Amino acid sequence: MIAAGLTVVFGMLGFLNAAHTAFYMLAGYAAYAIVRHTGSFWLALALAPVIVALIGVAVERLLFTRLYRASHASQLLLTIGLAYIIAEGAKIIWGDSAFTVAPPPILAGRFSLLGATLPIYHLFIISVALVLLCVISVLLVGTRLGMVVRAAAVYPEMVGALGFKVRTIYTLVFAVGLFLAACAGVVMAPLAGVYPGMADDALVQSFIIVVAGGLGSLPGAFIVAGLLGVVQGFGSVFFSSYAIFFPFIVLGGVLLVRPHGLFGGRAA
Template structure:
């Protein structure tokens, strides 16, 4: 194979586009786990719900940009209800209780979607404005994949600004280290955790909408995504947002180049990367000890 600079550069950009979806999924999962210490097995289901909400809204409005706003709000609202009435009563009972709850909830959500939309799946075409390809200096590249990279960058920037530059972010960071400090200061910790769970599920829903034109929409689409999300979380380090970003992009690039040389090993490469990471960095790239205790 002639490995020209153009070919390598195009595969790199392809990997970054694929990694953008992984980053959004991984960040949503890491946000909930890192701050609430909840292993959310329903995260893939929220990804799937986001795609279906996008299908429904797009069919009614024909406006993809409206979907970009409405889908995160809708999935985030569902996440708020789940945290308030299902997850919150399990705080303090050990990590196994919310794990089992969200595991069962994922199957309930899939069955509800099957009853409402059917089992055949739905088609979600790339928005007309984002169809086609553009010359990026190293060759032609799909506009929609460049759009994915841009949207992910904007979401990460907004998340960083909220966490690092606002009073709410200060409260979140303090609560992640010691929730008792917030209680002493008279801050309602339950409202903070509620907001974090809602944001995490909203990001998962947005990722589902953005992935729909590339992956299609089906009730089972959240299952492989959940596996990918946990691989990214483990590689990056449990609960580390920076680790989720780095791992998501790394997994995307590794799978892109593996697809170029050995397409049949593309999925295997993701797990191989996780195994190698755990051998040399048992806590992940940016993980910290004691988070699970």
């Protein structure tokens, strides 16, 4: 979900957002705060992504719109600085401690499949990711709005000449990308907890997935994320001392065969 949001923003806007996982972390803290005050995980899942997306829209309007036509180096410098500001702001508000978020009782059990006992919550995370991926894919490929968004990514002047507000389209795309990352932050909170370093832990793997899948490619991000999950799963069991290297092995293996990523073009 994080990589999909990063891919949508880069594929549609050509904007490299190194603060993407900072919003993922912010959604985790928002979910923790909502659950703490209301006791409802479902309310957190409904509200936290929307709140974080709205904050992202304000940041996009204030800062990012100035850099859409700038170099990627300028974009990275700004967003890395923003990531540090968000991380330190979270520490000021919530401190350095890690927090746990309890999953709803209906998702707290386990089930057996082919002799293996699996947590129901893991299946829930997979289901949420698949549903969001399908919704975004259908929205971008099968709707008139998606057609306008894809056209604005390639021919913004022509889309503007037809009467569409290109700036508004960019803001919408950015909000969708952050919404995906925020959903990931909420559903990961009961599994991994909420802590100040969760943005850094997700950033490297997200960029590995996006680069190996092909910059701007949702199918590529989906396939590489699945491949990375399988490789890390087996690696953690059989080669736990070297598990930290497996994401880079996946990246190197893909780029040796496809230098532009699985579905990336030469321009990327």
